[in-house]
Amino acid sequence: MRIFLDDTIIAPATKVSKQAISIIRLSGRDAFNIVNKILKKDLDISNAQQLRKIYDNNQMIDEALFITFANSKSFTGENVVEINCHGGVLVCNKIINLLIKNGARAAQKGEFSQRAFLNGKINLLQSESINNLIESKNELALKISALGVSGIKDKKILKIKDQIIDVISRIQTSIDYPDYDDIEGSTPEEILITLKKIKDCFTNIIENSKRAIKVNDGIKTLIIGEPNVGKSSLLNALLNEEKAIVTDIEGTTRDFVEGQINFENFSLNLIDTAGIRKTKDPIEKIGIQKSLNNIDYADLILFVVNNENINKEILNKIKNKNYIIVVNKEDLLTKEQIKNIFSLNENIIFVSAINNQITNLTNRLKEMWDNEDLLNSDLPILTSIESIANLERALNLTNTSIENLEIGFDFDIVNVDLYKTLEIINNLLGIIDMDEEVIDNIFRKYCLGK
Ligand SMILES: Nc1nc2c(ncn2[C@@H]2O[C@H](COP(=O)(O)OP(=O)(O)OP(=O)(O)O)[C@@H](O)[C@H]2O)c(=O)[nH]1
Ligand SMILES: [Mg+2]
Structure with a gap:
């Protein structure tokens, strides 16, 4: 992509679909002139918001709100017009095509941010934050991106x-x-x-x-344990949906079942795995091997057990990882058993997945990934x-x-x-001139219209 800062670019700033309002954005030296060609009377630049009828020759197409930003007051540092038109696919595309016919050019991916950068309105870190703001999955990621966009830090x-x-x-x-x-x-x-x-x-x-x-990508969390301990039930309880099949038959889960849960300050990418046991079933064997192989790549292991018999082989495999021993089926344990199990390991949490009693676990997770210091x-x-x-x-x-x-x-x-x-x-x-190709590469990642 070559950079033509002389061109006036246009793109829908909202999804083109059936909706109440769509926003179309133009940026460039000729933005006002081009828009004037589809109006009966020129835009009054001193008035930032104007309701006007749009014409293709004498045929009225829509009535829309025009918002104008002159040069330094706009996001891109150029003349910008935002057209808030009605949200039909046909009407929106018609207006865009009409403006292209009158001299605008369809914007490339990320070109609005690129112009803001080239015109010194934002630096590279800020433009990356814009992308992250849009992609934020949880509250903290959003706050971090918002701070990044502001450039305050x-x-x-x-x-x-x-x-x-x-x-x-x-x-x-x-x-x-x-x-x-x-x-x-x-x-x-x-x-x-x-x-x-x-x-x-x-x-x-x-x-x-x-x-x-x-924080935003998610903590890769592997749920492992022997068959029937309630791994899939725990996944379902965390996700608050019946994602994985739960039965009392050992070896129910054969392959990975995945899900994502967003907390305020972090997200978990959960993977429920096949119960680990010695088996002759070739399909189950593959599933078990997959569970074990994934231990190395996980950020967190939830090792589910039901009682004091904590499988030593599994514990040995995860001992150098970040893990929590989740004792499930607390409802079936006596007070005495709970006390005994509690003293076995400092990383023990009791839950009852089938009854949705998992707050001990979610509270521990929130403590582990508080992450507030990132903001402060x-x-x-x-x-x-x-x-x-x-x-x-x-x-x-x-x-x-x-x-x-x-x-x-x-x-x-x-x-x-x-x-x-x-x-x-x-x-x-x-701050200094960067190779055009490098800039292109950076901005191509951002989506059209941003
Ligand atoms: N009493 C009680 N039963 C539970 C609890 N959680 C799960 N179960 C039961 O335990 C059985 C096994 O549950 P699953 O979630 O399928 O266990 P799993 O570890 O995924 O089993 P596999 O996929 O075969 O390895 C089911 O009958 C569940 O209803 C619990 O908190 N309390
Ligand atoms: Mg299962």
């Missing part, structure tokens, strides 16, 4: 950037003026202190960002894997600079890596 990155520039300048001056030993803070020891602070900041941003991505931290959160990978590269370069200074390498070698680090941070913020 980018100050910290700007501060780090200033620090990097400062270190580069100090080193450069020491190189250029070797006899001038009066430059404040330019001994290797002093530079190391700043670099270690930068390193800590990068590390924390990366860690928080990875957690934030998990003043560090920005990167919302795309690409940006995190870039910051990881910056972290590696900073680490190399620290190591090189510690072993007494020349300053100029250190500065080469610091320049590269600065370039990465600039790219993250979209």
